[in-house]
Amino acid sequence: MKKTLRLIPLLGAALLVLSACGTSAVTNQSTGAWETIVYYFALAIKGMSFGQSMGLGIVLFTLxxxxxxxxxxxxxxxSSRKMQEIQPQLKAIQEKYRGLSDTESRLAMTEETRAVQKEAGVSTWSSLLPLLVQMPILWALYQALTRVDFVREGHFLWLDLAKPxxxxxxxxxxxxxxxxxxxxxxxAIKEKNGAMTAMTYGLPVMIFFxxxxxxSGVSLYWTVSNAFQVGQILLLxxxxKIIAEREEKEAIEKEREAKKRRAMRKGKKKRK
Incomplete structure (x- = not known):
């Protein structure tokens, strides 16, 4: 968990780097590498704007x-789900070495943590790396909507894409x-913290404002992207389903433990 916390600043740094790529208008005369990517994203949106509907292009390209x-x-x-499943084991390791700051203990804790993660087939990077890959793609799409004039202009249904x-x-x-x-x-996360709750309720408020x-072109992108995300979560x-499977496993485990206890009691009675 501590490693994960140390890696979080990398996400922020990546976002800052992408943000620093600029906010000025991007045209076919732009020469920067990032601006070129943004412009090609804009061209792709334009290419999907059937019937000259830029809004439809935004929807289709986002999808x-x-x-x-x-x-x-x-x-x-x-990977995130597997990491959640092994959290009790990781916490047990942390408790085992709590208060021990010598090098040998720290190395032993690291090795035991890695062993648990290896057995589960996960690592800290396995859940963060895909996010790092996705960020520049989504950011390029966002900047295509905000920095390329021919994408920002146009109408879709009742919307003027350049205005709220x-x-x-x-x-x-x-x-x-x-x-x-x-x-x-x-x-489905068993151990939620305050940050998760704050994000769940705070982020939608921020998005609304x-x-x-x-x-509205950007709002359209946010709406389509998050609607797709909802469907994706429900399908994949x-x-x-995760909660039901977990409860079923827990019920089976409880029944197994109960059978063991009953068998032990019977064994004691026979010895008497």
């Missing part, structure tokens, strides 16, 4: 990106799907 990243998401969620949604429909949907995505992701003031990492 295409999310579909391409399904294997990464599935790998990340599987005047009926607040997209901000509400973006916040709702963000909440559902976070809630479903954390639903951002979407309330930002161009359904928390209700």
């Amino acid at each position: 295409a990106i999310r579909v391409v990243m399904i294997p990464l998401y599935h790998y990340q969620m599987t 949604d005047q009926f607040y429909f997209l901000p509400i949907l973006a916040a709702l799907f963000t909440f559902l995505s976070s809630w479903l992701t954390n639903k 951002f979407a309330f003031n930002i161009a 990492n359904n928390p209700f």
Whole structure:
């Protein structure tokens, strides 16, 4: 867990690096490597804008990106789930070496932790690496929506893509799907902390107010992306199914322990 906490700043650093790539307009005259990627993303959106509907292009390209990243998401969620399952063992190791700060004890704790992770087929990086890969892709898509003029312009249904949604429909949907995505992701986690709860309820509020003031093209992206995420979770990492499987395993284990106790009591009676 401590290793995970030490790696979290890397995510923030990566985001800062991408943010530092600039906020100025991107055109076909832009020469930077990052700007070139952003511009090609914008061209892809334009290419999917059938009937010259840039909003439809945003929807289709967002869905295409999310579909391409399904294997990464599935790998990340599987690794995260396995990490959650071995948390009791990892905590037991930490308790075992609590208060021991000598080098030998620290090395022993590290080795035991690695052994548990190896047996489970996971590592700290196995859940973080897919996220690091996804970040620049999603950020390039976001910047294509905000930095390339021909993507920002246009209309879709009642929306002027360059202006906020005047009926607040997209901000509400973006916040709702963000909440559902976070809630479903954390639903099956047995040991939740305050940060998870704050993120589950705080992030949708932030998204709502951002979407309330930002161009509706970006709000449309947030809505479609998070709606896809909700469906993806229900199909590939359904928390209700995970909880049911866990409860079934726990029930089987309890029954096994109960049989052992009954067998031991019978054995004692026979010896008497």
